[in-house]
Amino acid sequence: MANCMVFHTQIASIMEVLANAAVAEICKLVDNDYAVLRLEITQSQKENTALRRKLQLLELKVSRERVLGSLPSSVKILDRNRGMAGGEGHLTGGHRSFAKPAGRNTWRDDQPITVDEGSGTSTKNIIVIESADAEAAGPGVKLEKSEGEEDPRHSRNIQTGAVGAPPIATDDSTTAPAPPSTRCSITEVSGTPNAVLKSETATETLTVTQRLLYTGSDHGSDPERLGQLGCPPSPGSEYFPVFHQSQRTVNSCGDGDTLGPSGDDLSCSYTTEMDSGNMPLGLETQTETDLSRGDWNRYSSSVYSEGCLDKKREVIVVDEVTVKVDGDVPLTWNADKTHLGEGHSQGRDFLDYRESLETNPNVATHSPLHAFRDRDPVSTSMGPSDSHSRVLFDQVLNSKDQRAKAQGGGATSGNSKEKRFLCMFCNKGFSCLQKVEIHQRVHTGVKPFSCTQCHMRFAQAGNLKIHQRVHTGVKPFSCTQCHMHFSHSSSLKRHQRIHAGEKSYSCSQCENRFSHQNQLKMHLKVHMEKGCSRVRTAGRGFQRGATSGYTS
DNA sequence: CTGGGGAGGGGGCCC
């Protein structure tokens, strides 16, 4: 019996031990599962957080695209304009006035969109379309920069307006530059309730000068715009040069029954019209700034890079005297003569003149033009009553005297053949006043002699007379050795070189000789192409070598 | 090669 009791006791203890072990095992299993469960829960929570963040990012993207899609029309216009780098397109109409060349705008297309994710709050967009480069660069400074050119200023974080938040950390989805089409920086700041489009185009601080300079627009036709820009037209300025034909006013005798100034019936209309499209109108403000800086060529190129100007009111009456006084701007500074449609490049004149301006500040002149200035310094509303223009004019006149001295000629020597009449634009000397007046038409674009049978206009009466042989068919120059007739004496002379076997144009790179200059020119092109092809071949070989080296 | 325009220079005529 006692043994039985002991046996039961032992069984009980064993059972207890087993139970304890089972409980411990169970507890252990539960603990393990719990840990796993917690781990899984934690991971799920993390995934959930990540998904939530992704959702936020997607929302941000959607909102940004929505905002960009609703950019104001002016922004789009500017965007398009930027695409017209280098005057690719000619703006027309009213938009032209707000066009700016490539590189002027600081559309920060390469500036990252900054997203303050860390804040965890809803972020909104502020699009800052900056035009501050114009201010930073200062007036008259032309920032020519190609589309892909890296503006070092883009590396710094300039934000304007109320956007005080500096660009912060960027998310991987937003580190990429803004879409090129936006050309704006988007800075996200916290707490802004609504997306704000801030376009500074409406409050651009470009000066009127810069606008004129870079648009070439006819502000004269729209003086209100100037007023809107806070730059009212200068008192009395009409944004349109109106000169008066003094002494030799012969207006519109285009019907052909009136004699020209020389007495010959040139069937000309001596209306002193400016050549169409040549006349940069309403530029007095511009010249007060840019030209005074010696930016003649810059001015001209920029003006004409925008194409022809408004041709309205192109018929003007010219006072060839006051044009020198009042036209403190050359009326047709044309670095690109293709816009003039005819003539040779005069841009060198501008460059030369600019150089002379920059290097020859204060030397008195004895030019008759100087006398013009002294005689009637403010004969029109566009006169240099403003001191700046006056200084400019003095610079113009002084510079040419300086050049005359540099050329070794004194303007006051007694030689009658001396070229003491100097062009106020390019300093070129002429023997008499009329010569320089005619010459200055190169700069001013004045072409007083119009053909009545076509729309051609000429700066010289003789050229009109020759031109009219086109209509009359008169070819007064006959070759004595063949049946050929020519309307130009130079053509006959050129032709006769063929009969004479004269080959006065020789190639500098070979022994070939030619009777015509054009032949030589074409021949030289062959030399050029040969040289270029050699260069190209060498370049291809280099590329191949480089490629092979890379792949091997 | 030719046609034709742009532009400068020379020289004659007139005042």
Next chain:
DNA sequence: AGGGCCCCCTCCCCA
């Protein structure tokens, strides 16, 4: 005699 004006010639350039 000298200057201004005008015509013409010439050269250059481009189409």
